[in-house]
Amino acid sequence: MARVRINKSLIGFIILIGVGLFAVRFSTPGRNALTPVEIWFRDILAPLQSGVTTVTRFTGTVVNNILSFKDLQAENKALRGQIERLTEENNQLEEYRQQNLRLRQLLRLEKMLGSQFELEAAEVIARDIKNWNQSLTINKGSRHGLKKGMAVITHQGLVGRISAVSENTAEVLLILDRQGAVAGLLQASRFPGVVEGTTDDSGLLQMIHLPYDAPVRENQVVVTSGLGQVIPKGLRIGYVVGIKPEPNGLMKRALIKPFADLDRLEEVMVVKAVKGGM
Amino acid sequence: MRTVILGASLLGSLILESTVLEYFKVAGVKPDLLLILVVFNALLHGCYHGAKLGFVFGLVEDVFIGKFIGLNALTKMLTGYLVGMGENKVFKENLLIPVFGLFTATFLNNILYVFLAGLAGVERNLAFYVWDVTLPTALYNACLAPLFYGKFYHSATKGYLRLSRY
Numbered sequence: 001m002a003r004v005r006i007n008k009s010l011i012g013f014i015i016l017i018g019v020g021l022f023a024v025r026f027s028t029p030g031r032n033a034l035t036p037v038e039i040w041f042r043d044i045l046a047p048l049q050s051g052v053t054t055v056t057r058f059t060g061t062v063v064n065n066i067l068s069f070k071d072l073q074a075e076n077k078a079l080r081g082q083i084e085r086l087t088e089e090n091n092q093l094e095e096y097r098q099q100n101l102r103l104r105q106l107l108r109l110e111k112m113l114g115s116q117f118e119l120e121a122a123e124v125i126a127r128d129i130k131n132w133n134q135s136l137t138i139n140k141g142s143r144h145g146l147k148k149g150m151a152v153i154t155h156q157g158l159v160g161r162i163s164a165v166s167e168n169t170a171e172v173l174l175i176l177d178r179q180g181a182v183a184g185l186l187q188a189s190r191f192p193g194v195v196e197g198t199t200d201d202s203g204l205l206q207m208i209h210l211p212y213d214a215p216v217r218e219n220q221v222v223v224t225s226g227l228g229q230v231i232p233k234g235l236r237i238g239y240v241v242g243i244k245p246e247p248n249g250l251m252k253r254a255l256i257k258p259f260a261d262l263d264r265l266e267e268v269m270v271v272k273a274v275k276g277g278m
Numbered sequence: 279m280r281t282v283i284l285g286a287s288l289l290g291s292l293i294l295e296s297t298v299l300e301y302f303k304v305a306g307v308k309p310d311l312l313l314i315l316v317v318f319n320a321l322l323h324g325c326y327h328g329a330k331l332g333f334v335f336g337l338v339e340d341v342f343i344g345k346f347i348g349l350n351a352l353t354k355m356l357t358g359y360l361v362g363m364g365e366n367k368v369f370k371e372n373l374l375i376p377v378f379g380l381f382t383a384t385f386l387n388n389i390l391y392v393f394l395a396g397l398a399g400v401e402r403n404l405a406f407y408v409w410d411v412t413l414p415t416a417l418y419n420a421c422l423a424p425l426f427y428g429k430f431y432h433s434a435t436k437g438y439l440r441l442s443r444y
Contacts, residue, residue, distance in 0.1 A: 049293055049297050
């Protein structure tokens, strides 16, 4: 009886294997379509798979974020330090670039005026600490041959004149100062006048004591006249931006915008002498 | 209840294998959760139940995969049967039994898979399949045995997974 049962089991087993192999043979990837059972089974499981995948991805992201938090903190710190260093470096480079531009302009000025004047380059090291004076200090003094009264210019135009000299520094009285008046003339008409600072804070100059019929028009260029033997002749001062009659009705004055940017001076040239005399 | 739990385990394993376990690959392989269940069941309940569960689980897996239907059913059935033959010959409470059992069973199952696939006309790269798939999977499955065997053993002897007497 036992033998019969074993044989039956064996036969069933072999049949099962045969049927299985047959099924395998006819369910290769090349068949045209899935059976309804497979389709149904896949559709049943799909939402569950989708849900589990979503949760898994979310969990993975959270876990990754937590694990990488310390690294990110360290990286953040390092990057901040790097940004600070690079910003500082960038700032320094920008300073050098700006300085380079200014020095090029001064060099060009020296080339342009070098045949007429003996020039000395200087750096502005200080501004006037009081509000009522318009002056600045440069890093060259008597040791470099600077003397009181010498004209100070930039590539843009006249800045002022030296009002005091120490061994290594010189004080420059700007043309904006009422005490820094210079003799000027209208370049086109050669009409002379005195150029001085205004009393307000407009940053403008004024050419005073002009007769009411003086040929002054806006945009005319004003240059130094060389009178008084202090400032050399022909240095550009500014251009006329307005004309105002004096209260007495006989005279008028011209408002002049200086060419030189007197608020942002960093390097200047001192005219030490005029080659061949004034 | 046993059927419900095994059914849920079957579906859960299929879903896990197709989703979460993708993130837990070691040496390029995932564990074969269905095979682990079949082997545990065979170890604790013998040839007949091992083969039966192996056939059902394998068949459902084949339907799920949609290719070579019957291949996993046959291999898991044979594996379940062969593992079940050791039911009365080993000390089942020893944790090394499921570890070595799973390693051997996985190896055997995969070799059978290649053999039967060959009989069915499916070509396989034997060296790759043995060294790069079978061996790592066998090791992975064996490493998971201590994590689940205790609970399965408890449930299969005293809990919901024990066989009814009738």
